[in-house]
Amino acid sequence: GNGGTDSSSGGGGGKTARLYVGGDVNLRDMWQKSLIPAFRKDNPGYDVKLTFSEHGVNDTTTLAKLGAAVKGKQDPGFDLAESGFIGTAALSGLLTKVSTKQVPNLTNVDAGLLTPVKQSAVPYRGSSVVLAYNAEHVPDPPKTLDDLLAWIKAHPGKFTYNSPPTGGSGQSFVTTVLDKYVPAGDRQKMVTDYVPDLEKDWDRGFAELKGLNGSIYQHVYPNGNQDVLNLLAKGQIWVAPVWSDMALSGKQTGLLGKEIKLAQISEPSFTGGAVYLGVAASAPNKDAAYKLLDWLLEPAQQKKVVDVLAGYPAVSLDKLPADVRSKFAGLDTQHLRQTYSQKMTNDLNNLWQQKVPG
Amino acid sequence: MAEPTSAVSDRQGPDDPANAATGAAGATGTAASAGGADRDADAGLVLHQVAKTLGGRLIVDNLDLRVRRGELVCLLGPSGCGKTTTLRMIGGFLRPDAGQVLIGGRGYTTTPPERRPTAMVFQNYALWPHMNVFRNVAFGLRLRKLPKAEIAERVERTLALVNLTHHIRSFPAQISGGEQQRVALARALVLEPEVLLLDEPLSNLDAKLRVKVREDIKEIQQRVGITTVFVTHDQDEALSISDRIAVMNAGRIEQYAGAHDLYREPRTRFVADFVGTMNFFEARVREAPAGGAGGIGRVAGPGAVVEVGDVAVPCQAPSALTEQPGLVGVRPEDVRVGQPGGVPARVVREVPRGHFTEFVLELGPLTLRAFVGADTPVGQETVPVTFGRALVYADGKLRSERPVGRADG
Amino acid sequence: MAEPTSAVSDRQGPDDPANAATGAAGATGTAASAGGADRDADAGLVLHQVAKTLGGRLIVDNLDLRVRRGELVCLLGPSGCGKTTTLRMIGGFLRPDAGQVLIGGRGYTTTPPERRPTAMVFQNYALWPHMNVFRNVAFGLRLRKLPKAEIAERVERTLALVNLTHHIRSFPAQISGGEQQRVALARALVLEPEVLLLDEPLSNLDAKLRVKVREDIKEIQQRVGITTVFVTHDQDEALSISDRIAVMNAGRIEQYAGAHDLYREPRTRFVADFVGTMNFFEARVREAPAGGAGGIGRVAGPGAVVEVGDVAVPCQAPSALTEQPGLVGVRPEDVRVGQPGGVPARVVREVPRGHFTEFVLELGPLTLRAFVGADTPVGQETVPVTFGRALVYADGKLRSERPVGRADG
């Protein structure tokens, strides 16, 4: 109902969903090269227009814009989004609540995944952080967190993780180390709620992390997930936490050589979880957005996510073809070790920055 | 040299500005006369009771000025006396707070410059650096949308007048200061204005060129016959170029007269000091005691003596006699050296100045300058001194009770 | 007026550069003489065969100049003739390509300015705008690390010399041009240099001030007794201030003489033209036919006539006689108006110039300028004209075969 909508919607008649993606470029490639063309083919007359932002860099502005748009009931410039701010947006009521009414295929998804986002976003894939290592130098990678911490100290300069504000892989490493000292009950609250009072549970973990400073490569924390992968690729470091999907696509494109191998640690494992798409509360093209969401939850698309991005499916494995199922044999893809709630993560970023580097 | 003053015009009523400056004109020796309807024909430019306050200070103070058609008048005065301000009011760049500006008898007091029949030559020439000489001169004609051929013809004719045809394609930066000056003149003349205004047009030229160009300007002005107001602070320039000179001081005209009269009979102390060199001192001027100064062979009429302290210098032609000591001015050429009957003065310095020699003399308590022909004998220690004309001032005004005309008769 | 030329010094041997410009000095009337060891005492400044090429052009061409201790010498010449270049070589801002610069007999040819005993007054004064008057003057003393009290004392003394004590805390932008000029002078004088250099120090002042300040400078220079080189293109300035004048043209000195001699006997056509006004024309100068010009009462010595076309003007004192028509120069004051026996000339224009009047005369094919006293009768249509001194030039050089000294005897 306003000029802004008309000139910025970019798609005719509400049949084009404008998608904002904040993440790493492998995500962009997946959307641009696989999912969007397939969506067009499967849904004649519908379209998706992609806006991509490197992980985190534009989240602030986008969130500010979304907030202003919803308040003024105006077009935020996109209809649905996948990015770091989705959690915050969902909790702040800036996203539309979704149910099987709009997205029938939600039935395929574990209902528990909708709780942390107050039913305001749809999980469409999963991802977890894994340990990447250079097999030429590290024939016998650490198996547990304690092993890993010991290894890091034993091999100064051969390990790093990106600073938590710049990407999930570093965040996951930090969370995992913190969790070593967080009582299970407290941790559960941190996953579902915002409980700043419990943050003192993190003190010992942060101290442990600070103790690693001297062993970190160059004593500086890279900006972003990709930077860490680059260091691995160039042989500058030998071990690092990385997103499974990014590492796998890196191996596919040749950025990462054969010597780079992946493994999961235990006690505890690195975190992972669902990745959500949320529909802006004031999105003008909601129908197209729902259409896209529903389509994404179809098995064919879930298989694509698995193949192209090396991600985890969001729907239960039994809905998927056998070859996919076999890939995840023994993995509970629906129940990865969950990350903290968005607001806890925000505070984690802050406290890490205050307590660890330097 | 007498100025025919004009009548009260029907249009203007009793405050007719055409009467402006009659008082000054009267000082040239002719009484103001009424009558005659020649005002429009005669008055090229009239300023009537013009006043201007700038930055809270009264800069031009009820100024009256009347310039005859075809006449060249200099505004001469020290820096800051309001010459430029006056000129800018004539050109329309400033609006007078009071008074009127009339050109050819028509009122232009509030007309903006682009609609006045005046043309200005600025001090730094103000040539447009992005236009070549032709375009500088042609600009005004183009604005008048004349046919191209006519523009070219008139520009070329005017450039020929100032002898610059060969520089028609040059840019201002490529020609000398004197040439730029002539382009500025051409730019003003090409519009055939009724009044030409020049604001210290020569002050940026070097000494030799300054003399040459001022002669060129005078020559062109006479040829074209244009009413001209020329601002300068250089009295030599003013004397050599003007038909009449208005000496300004603190926003007022102190005297308005031809060069000859101005020099010989400066009506105020200020004018006497500003125009030419003047020996000023306190003295009494008295009738020569019988048989005393009378001994000087060439004195015409009754002789006088100028008494400075103990010394009495014979004087041929004082403008007045005084009882009390007062201010007396004697021009250096009226300090006569080597005349019989003179009072001996010590020669302090002898400065050859080319076609004449300047003597610095000590005469009693006075230091006097004397200008004498270059051929006057040099090397003497003392010389006898008499005075020719002596001007007596009271309250800064000339006391003129005796004819001081030609001392050499 | 005679110049005692100096001896060959013991140190320098026969090629002593101190003899530089003796030839020119000889022109003032004294023959060069050998002997005497007064060189160091006498030669304030010597330029010996100095040459400088700039931008591929030879700007100063084997120039010789000798300035006596305490003397004020003007470099006079048209724009671009190399005056500034010469001065800058004396001051050390330019290094000569050849030749030597000696001050008080010691070599300074390649010494940088900060180690020369010279001080310069620049054309735009070059006062440091960020320092007040005191600091401007004190700067050089501070560099010499004098005690504070002494600096203050000397600065104040020098400012008193130039009459500026009241402006000691003012910044340059807050004082007038003439005052700035005097600060620049004080800044130079406070260092008590051996040689004072001034580059057109007056050219930015207005006409009236220019005359006043040049007298101040002369007065201070004489009081301090400092060897001074003064650059100007204004001949009037040069004439009135100098002990001697070096007239420069195209990088060379054309004539080096006192003001009086320079004006009366310009040895080249260039000098005659540049210094003062000169009537130049083609004419023959011949012995006066018996009884012809002899009729003119006051002619001393054998009379002559100047033949221009059909007209023969009686002439009192030609510098030479000629067979063929050649270039003859007559000063305006030597064009005598109203003498008995003169040839009638038409008065074209009469320009009152203050203490004298300029007549523009038409005499046969010639247009002549004549300067006559202000009291000469005006308003006549024709006047009889005779010549006083007439200068004959051949190949641009003065032919001086007859004494032309004082035509008036």
Added chain:
Amino acid sequence: MSNRLRGLLMAAPPVLVVALFVGFPVVAAAMYTLGHTGGPNSVIASIAQRQYPADHWWGTTAAYSEVFASGQFRRSVSASVVVTVVAVVVTVVLAWAIGLYVRLSGSRLAKVFSALAVVPLFIPVVIASYAILTFYAQDGFLRTVAHLVGWESAPTLSYTMVAVTIGQIWVSLPFGVLMMTSGLNAVPTVLVDAARDAGATLPRAVWSVMLPMNVVPTVIVATFTGISVLGSFTVPYLTGPSAPNMLGPQMTNTFGSFNQPQQAQVMAMVVFALAAVIGAVYVWANFRTAKRSGAVL
């Protein structure tokens, strides 16, 4: 219409544009830091965490207290100030050196040289930062050359405050050089000559004449460089360490990654206040010189 009115009307458009699109948001931001969460701040207030709403009519200083109490913030402030001071000093010194070289030598090499120093003006900051990042990296030029000459333990500057400072200098250099060359060229040669004539060596003449006469250009270079370094984001974001970094990235993190916009805007106010102090120096220097040169204010 009077000239005063006409002047005011003509000057109005840019002033209004800036007042509306920058001035108004600045005021809103200032209000928000004091806890006024209504009006233009209501949106962000509904998203923020760790927010302190106003408890007096004028607001609350709680957000300020929290930010100032944070060691992380104080480290960022000192990092910012140190980088700013070093970058300003080095930029000014380099600009002077280049300006003097051009002014006093006038050779072709000098001109090439000053042209070189202006190149960064034309390179987008992102690219510049990235180029500097790789140049001083672990495997960058500097360490490569150090390695080749046998210094194998040469430090890596990328991701340190040294790289940030280098980047700031690199980006600031053109403005500094342009300002200083033109400032120095405006000093008439004759004033230097006059100093030498009075007995000053060339260095002394530079010190006593060129330096004081170029106070204003120098202050302009210093203040403008200072203000832009202080508020910079891209250079420290791309070339700097995770923490402590300059306030630009710190603010961005606080806003985005920590979801504490109120605290972020407190930091913005701090940057603004520091910039205002610098700006005051600039205005003062301009006025002082104008007064001394006799200009009518």
Added chain:
Amino acid sequence: MTAPEVPVVRPDDLDAPPVPDVAPPGGLVGRVVARVLLAAFVLVLGVFVMGPLVWLAVRAFSGAWTFPSLLPGEWTLHWWRQVLSDQTLGSSIRLSFTFAPVVTVVSAVICLPAAYAFSRYQFPGRRVLLISLFATNAFPKIGLFVSIAGLFYSLHLMGTFVGVVVIQVLGTVVFMTWIPAAAFASVPRSLEEAARDVGARPLTVFFRVTFPLAAPGILVAMILSFLASFDEAQGTFLVGAPTYVTMPTEMYTLVLNYPEQAAAVFSILLSIPSVVLMLLVRRHVMGGHLAEGFQLR
């Protein structure tokens, strides 16, 4: 009175033995040392400025390049092919080239009359306005995004072409006003008066005399404006995304998310327009107009 003599230059004057100078200029050693220091300074500065750019450029053509070799072990155009096949690049470059001139012109239209007024008219608050234009720009943008977003929505500017132009114009106002104001001020009034005098009306005077003479300064301001638009990323993203994604906005993503060689290729491609612009206009920028504009009057 003797007749004047023509001066005789005796030939032996010409080879007079030179008098040794009291103080010859500084020693040879000193001059050699000075030369060497100067050469070192030039070299270091050259590497400082150009090094990062050259290093990045080489990287764009490198295959395997392992520390510590000074040059790549193998050369390849592989990265160019990969990057050039990416179509988003072309559209963002096109967009940047659309915005930059539009922003420059809009800014000129808004600011030039003001610049003229600032230089020619005395009006109340003249200096305060001149300084406030700059003061508001000293506030870090990040602190303003929230309020700006709200404002743009209520003005229906969000996501519009006009909106992007507005946000970019904001960054150009200061120099688009200051530099031309100085340029106008440097046009002598007498040149304008001379035009009035020959019959030109005020507007004619402006377009035929004032503007052409101030053009070099205005050109510099327009160049800077163009570059500023070219470099603006944050605000453009805020207002323009997703419809209008310009080159520098894209660049943040590109440099951080691709292998270094590909990022190097991006950098080169994205620098080309600026460098071309630089070669075209360097002389104007060097001319001192920039410096003029920053002196308050």
